[in-house]
């Protein structure tokens with residue numbers, strides 16, 4: 348069986364590796380010159396356990412169980428983040444610390460309560476802080492691992508258009524090769540999704556610090572968060588309020604918005620995030 352996969356982000360790479368382990372022959376196409384260079388290469392790389400999701404039981408459980416499954420398969424691509432703190436503000440928070448703590452304790456996710464001074468940043472106006480075992484995915488390690496695992500199966504620098512496909516009775520013809528299955532792992536940039544979704548282009552800010560390592564997330568509300576990358580001293584800053592640049596009906600519109608962000612606009616977003 349031959350499978351063509353469009354998109355070499357986390358989804359495409361994982362699916363390809365899994366199918367290969369079952370004996371399928373896979374070919375992965377990506378429009379970029381390397382793997383994991385879009386969302387999978389530039390995100391906060393947090394391996395969630397559920398602490399982000401005080402408002403949603405199902406997502407908490409998926410995160411808690413997914414954390415363990417991810418570690419079984421790809422634990423060697425993750426790094427320890429210590430301390431990894433979740434803090435609740437004394438005011439302007441959507442949740443109080445006692446409620447947040449009760450939700451996490453009843454979800455079977457382990458944490459330790461710590462004083463605000465556990466964070467290298469000078470935290471004030473905080474009603475409670477917990478230290479968690481969430482980890483970070485090291486994207487450089489992940490890229491290098493999947494490049495090796497999939498080296499004979501990658502076709503990079505190749506954007507696939509719908510006009511490149513010829514549908515056959517059993518499978519598709521793509522660039523002259525026949526495949527039994529085609530998997531779209533392009534985050535809906537190739538084939539439109541049937542369900543109703545919107546696209547959010549995002550900005551993430553990178554900071555260099557010479558402070559002792561830490562991760563800090565403020566719950567619950569804008570979820571402002573500083574998170575370490577795999578590279579020592581390099582952190583990302585994000586917030587649910589300021590990271591998205593808007594909501595768009597199509598990936599093309601979202602990409603256009605992303606490519607037209609000005610320096611002044613970035614400075615303004617950064618200022619509001621840091622506030």
Ligand SMILES: Cc1cc2nc3c(=O)[nH]c(=O)nc-3n(C[C@H](O)[C@H](O)[C@H](O)COP(=O)(O)OP(=O)(O)OC[C@H]3O[C@@H](n4cnc5c(N)ncnc54)[C@H](O)[C@@H]3O)c2cc1C
Pocket residue numbers: 353354355356357358359376377378379382383384385386387388389390391392393394395505506507508532533534536537549550551585590
């Ligand atoms: C700001 C931000 C922070 C995030 N933080 C976290 C986090 O901390 N933890 C977490 O678990 N998740 C996080 N996420 C979500 C995570 O990044 C995504 O869920 C994940 O990367 C999606 O992977 P993917 O493979 O589906 O998509 P992508 O990584 O976008 O991969 C799609 C690939 O398809 C390719 N492609 C597209 N169109 C074509 C085409 N026509 N032909 C060929 N190739 C094509 C692209 O080049 C790309 O490489 C975050 C996301 C954002 C935006």
